[in-house]
Each structure stands twice: as structure tokens, then as C-alpha cells.
Amino acid sequence: MTENERSGRPDLDHVEDFFAAARRAPPEPSPALLARMLEDAHGLCPAGVQGAGTAGPAPSGLLAILRAIFGGWQTEGGMVMAAAAGVWIGFSGVGGITDAASGYLGATEVLGTVELMPESDVLAFATELEGQE
């Protein structure tokens, strides 16, 4: 290479003309290349909300539909936690809740009976009203 020594600087100004010429005549991609890029994009496009005028497979399966409606694993995690809490309450019953509550409120506090399906209360109230009439 014919690069000059540091003291003898080459003419840098005319290189700018080469740069300018190259910027005015940039290499352009062929339509075929852009089509291949788009094909790749469609092949890897995640399922989900489709853009205007586009068609694609709808999400299938319960989890996929829930994910599409509520959005993301965070929501699914919350739903799983809520369901697990419900199952735990169902199995352990009110006593378990009392035990857990006593840890926070002090051992003397008792929750008593909790009706998860309070039909009996409603019936009793209705009977009471009838008795007053």
C-alpha cells in the first residue's frame, strides 16, 4: 500500500467527493430480496392480533385464547394463584382461615363461621320476615 508517512498527509478532501458520489449512488436491493425478507417475516410472525387487512391463524387452545384476551404469563400466573387459593380454602375449611388469621390478629380473635354459600341466611331472613307479617 502506498500510504504516506504521517508527515506527508494524503489529500483527504477529495475522498469526501468519493463519499458523496457513493451516497448518491447507493446499492439498492432487488424486489426479490425484499420479497424473501417479507416471506421470512411472515413465517416467523407470532400468532396474535393481526394488522389491518391481513389474515392469519386465530389463537387455538384454552391457554392461547386466555393469553390473547387477558395478555401474557403474568395474568395466567395470577389466575393460577387465585384458583390455588380457592382450592386451599375448600380443602382446609374455615378452621384453616381461623388459624391463619390468628397469626395476624392475635390468638383471642375468632372468625367464627363463614358461609361461602349463604342461602341459609337468606332463607332464615325470609322466614323471619314472614313471621313478622
Place this chain on the structure above:
Amino acid sequence: MAFDAQNDASDEALLVLYANGDRGAARSLVVRLGPLAYRVAMRMLGDAAEAEDLAQEAMLRLWKVAPEWRQGEAQVSTWLYRVVTNLATDRLRRRRGVALDEAPEPEDGRPGVLETMIDADRAAALQGALDRLPARQRQAVVLRHLEGLSNPEIAVAMDIGVEAVESLTARGKRALAADLAGQKEELGFGHD
């Protein structure tokens, strides 16, 4: 072809839309970023077929990274510059010793035939000189002087410091000047 309201969306917004299954966003991204990927690949490699292959590979990586894209961390275009130039550098390292006299023929079809021919000749001469630069200098010069990136942007794209960018571009430019000095007359610089 119309590209509707997505013309105003940022590259990042389009990428998020794509990650959510919007195929229209993919089209807009191809129109915006496909030419960039090819242009830079071509300037780095000087070979159209290889540049096409590399540009497609870089865009493929973009589609794959879309679902995990972290918003606000980097510009999509900067990320793409980085991927294209790194892939090109890898290829250049693998093919050292390739014939250097195959500068590409620029395309016709622009107004002003004479100016176009002069531009084309100068661009071809520059491409030939770029092909003779070391890969890292070529990378820095292409990003700085042909793509117009700032030194901090190039530093991010090349994963080096700004001072290193300045050094690479200065050395690259000096080497180009020396290389092109002998071609000034024949490329229309004789009477400047």
C-alpha cells in the same frame, strides 16, 4: 403501494406490533430496513450475492429477536447496523485473500447520465478501495461517511469506545485517500 398509518410509527413500535402478530408491520419494516441492511452489507462485502444473503440473514435475526425486544434500550436501526457489520466482518475474516479487482457496477436509471456515470465510477472506485481496507476500518468508515452515523452511534454499533471509532475512521479515511490518489485524473478530479 400504500403503507397506511404505519408510515408514522417508529421502527421500535413497528417491531412491537410485529411481535404481537401484525403482518402489516413486517411489511413496513422490510420497506424501511431491508434497503439499509442490503446497502451496508454490499458496502462491507462488495459482492451482490453475498450481500443479499447477509442482509436476509440479518433481517431474519430481527424477526427472531422481536418477541424479546426490550423497548428503549437501543434503536432498531442501530441494532441492525451492528448485526450487519458484524456478520460482514466475520465473512471478511473468513475469506481473506479474495480477488480485489471486482468492484461492483452501480446501477443505471438516475437523472443526468454523465453525472450518474461519474458518480457510478467514483462509487465503484471507492468500493474497490473499501474492499482493500481492514475490516474494522471499513466498518467504521462505512457507518460514518456513507451511512452518516455519529461517532457515539458507531461506538454502540461496534461495541467500542468513541475514541476507538475516531481512530478507526481517521486511519481508514487516510488509507482511502492514499489508495484513491492515483485515480483522481481518470475519475474527473483532474481540473479541480
